[in-house]
Amino acid sequence: MSHYEVRPATMRDAKAIAEIHAAAARAAYKDLLPEEELRALAPxxxxxxxxxxxxxxxxxxxxxxxxxxxxxFVGYDRSRDPKTPSTTGEIWAIYLKPEHWDKGAGVALWDAAREGLDEEGCTTVTIWVPLRNERAMRFHELAGFKREMKTAKTTAIGTVKIEEIRLKRSVA
Structure with a gap:
């Protein structure tokens, strides 16, 4: 049983979401990006x-x-990937304050996103994850996502190029 409550975001949450996004990205990418790029991840x-x-x-x-x-927070909607069916959803972003990692909040957010995507009529869900972000990769694989090996692509974060791969699972 999670101690975390999940609810729709309001405008009052935007500043906290931006701060969490920046702090979690800096923590998650500290071994992937140089210091100047980490500093640029500002709220x-x-x-x-x-x-x-x-x-x-x-x-x-x-x-x-x-x-x-x-x-x-979690952001989700229909997939942004070209040529995906309208029944494919996507986790656009899922981030936690680092001090809340491994305490159930991520699972609570994933469950809420899955319910929301199901209500939207999505039958599958995808997420793009940097290959070297082992924590995120492990979280999503434990949640039942499987790597789609032919989807690997290079993405720029500032001046640094990173390899990402799409993971996929059924919504149900």
């Missing part, structure tokens, strides 16, 4: 993006809260 560059996402539900955003504190 100020993300808050407007998350405000817009919350306002227009693109992606749909839910937050995990513990008491009054927002500790994580």
């Amino acid at each position: 100020a560059t993300r808050e407007a993006k998350w405000r817009e996402a919350i306002e227009f539900s693109e992606p749909q955003v839910q937050v995990a809260v513990l008491g009054d504190e927002v500790v994580g």
Whole structure:
């Protein structure tokens, strides 16, 4: 039983979401990116993006809260990948404050996203994960995602190129 409550994000959550996104990305990518790129992952560059996402539900955003504190978030919607069926959903982002890693908040967020995608009529769900982000890869594989080996691609984060792979599973 999780101690975390998951609810739809509100505009008041945008600043916390941006701060979590930046802090979690810095922690997750500390072995993948140089220090100057990690410093560039600042909340100020993300808050407007998350405000817009919350306002227009693109992606749909839910937050995990513990008491009054927002500790994580998930953004999900239809897949952005070309040529995917309309029944394919995608986890666009899932991040937690690092001090809440391995405590059940990620599973609570994944469960909420899965329910939301199911309500939208999605039968499969994908997520793109950096190959060298072992923590994220392990989390998603434990949640039943399988690597789609032919989907590997190179993505730029600032000036650094990283390899990503798409993972996929059924929504049910």
